[in-house]
Amino acid sequence: MFSSESGSNICSLCSNALECGEKRYRCSECSDIKFCEECYHSPKSIEFHTDKAILPHHCTIETKTDSEYLQSNESDRFYQCFENAFNSFSHRNCIGVRPVANEPTVNWLTFKDVYQNSEMFGSALKLNVKYESRVGIMLNNVPEWYFVEFGCLFYGYTLIPINHYINNDQLLNILKIGEPTILVVSKITFPKLLNVINNYSNLTLIIHVGDDYDQNLKNQLPQQIKFKLYSEFLSTVSEIAPHSPLINGILSVVFSTGSTGIPKGEICKDRDTTNWLKTYASYKKCPISISYLSLSHTQRLMDLTSIFLGGRFLIYSLGTEIEPFIKECSMVRPTYFWNFPTFYNQIYSMYQRRLEILKKEQPNLSNDEVDSKAIRETTNVFGDRIQHISTRGAKTAPHIEIFLKKCWGNRFYxxxxxxxxxxxxxxxxxxxxxxxxxxxxxxxRDDSLYPVGELIVKSPRTIEGYINKDGSNEKNFRNGWYVTGDIVEEYEPGVIRILERVSYSFKSSFGRFISPEIIESNFYSSSLIRNIFIYGTSLHPFLVGIVVPSQLALERFNLTYDQSNIDQHQDLKESIINEINIISKQKNIIFWEIPKAIKLDNTIWTVYNHLLNGSFKFDRKEITKYYQKSLDQLLSGINENVMLQFECLFYTLLFLSNETVTFYNLSPVIDSP
Incomplete structure (x- = not known):
């Protein structure tokens, strides 16, 4: 999974055995390169470095292999796992920050640096804040996040990570449910807090990371809230306090994004937290990675796992635009990379655009040759040393999964x-x-050949429940089992595919179950569609849709996302309608699942306009709210002839005794309203 030594105990130059406990020099760039002390100082050692990173490579003095370190660092307590890791890897690079964007220089904090900074923050907490208090953290990606994280772990405070992309309503709900008394913010996140602060009364202290803050905002704080700069808070410490980790307490309260309702605060204790760390660390190799998404969810888990394994990561905080991020990846050259399906959708669109360009530039190449070249170029967008690449957090469309396997083979998960x-x-x-x-x-899907339904699970990593007091626990947790809310199909024993969220499915007025996400996933195979949102209600028999055309589609018609009248461009609209009908026929989509009207829109869905939630998933609630007027117009604009045709086809199909009839032959093509 990760780039590191394989576990061998042999000097790469002289091939002499290195006993456990014996000093050796480990290369941080090359896979499985290590030297005994004598060989490390030999001029010949340079010849054995295989990675193309600029020489000399950074080497650290070690006494064990990574697998030996992992075995000795494991513990049944989350705190002890990291105490061991920081002691084992003190001289390794841990967290990197690039002082100038797109420049090769990286300022690295070692494990020792991170540990000492964490102890400073934790000691300040112990001196100024009641033990077991809840500490909220709402920061963009900065090293201080980890100092707060480990400071709370070392000294017995419950951490409440807060996604800095969430909207005001979600933030206020998290504050009221989580009840932090201290909140750590930055110049970027402080203004968001001011939008809701007057509606939350439990906050007593704000710690601001960075000396540059808005004095006008500070003046708006209620009088009972103290405001301290991070540096000012640390200055209260005269000596490092002894650690005092929680025993059987709540280590953290991690909140869901709230995209389907009130955010739920997941209670994370030692048992489930330590078990997920052990599970993620079971790959037994340390990663080189990049930290770029909000640290309140999966990115936080990936970074903590990296630290436990002795890996290193570089912090990226230049926004969510894909092109500068890919440029950064090519400089970092990670061995481990993960992201959400929405990101890989964009990678797939880039691949499709590249295909079209190559066909024009090199018309003599066959389709297979063009595709092979585009795949090779795509595979290299994250650098040349990827050993593990994964998607998680949401359903991945089948064609995207096939594409990713085509690029990275068995390195994709x-x-x-x-x-x-x-x-x-x-x-x-x-x-x-x-x-x-x-x-x-x-x-x-009563007629399915396989078991289909809502997945319910129980594992050593299942949490006890939510901190919410609104009935969420009774609904979602039953005798140690967790109700996932995901509809799955078990197409082989023990093998499932995710179909849809239960909350997104509904019955149409004809009594048919509709699963919008399943329908949408079919149309993402089109090179003309960047985003599509399928919508319907229980009061209507048919569906409608919003489509955001792809960059490739716009380029074909000399259009840009800046143009406001994109829906009035009939050639583009007819082209996309034709694509939807072709795909519907190719995939045998039942006619009542084909949108009967669409509207084109030029809005890019992002976390900033909240059409993507803080976990970069499509926020269906916010998308519906944003397009509600257009969706209602589409539903009401279906003319009577289409309605009569639809009803006729439905009842014809309903009463046909021959169940082998192909649905798409009965399907009316969608039309412009």
């Missing part, structure tokens, strides 16, 4: 889990330590 019960399945196969049940949903 489609992982499935949730913060309530981490690491449920990988590549569809449910982990051996996960118990599961599939509860059928009456009326949903």
């Amino acid at each position: 489609n992982n499935y889990g949730c913060t309530e019960s981490y690491a449920i399945a990988s590549n569809g196969r449910i982990r051996s330590d996960v118990e599961y049940k599939i509860n059928a949903i009456p009326g949903f």
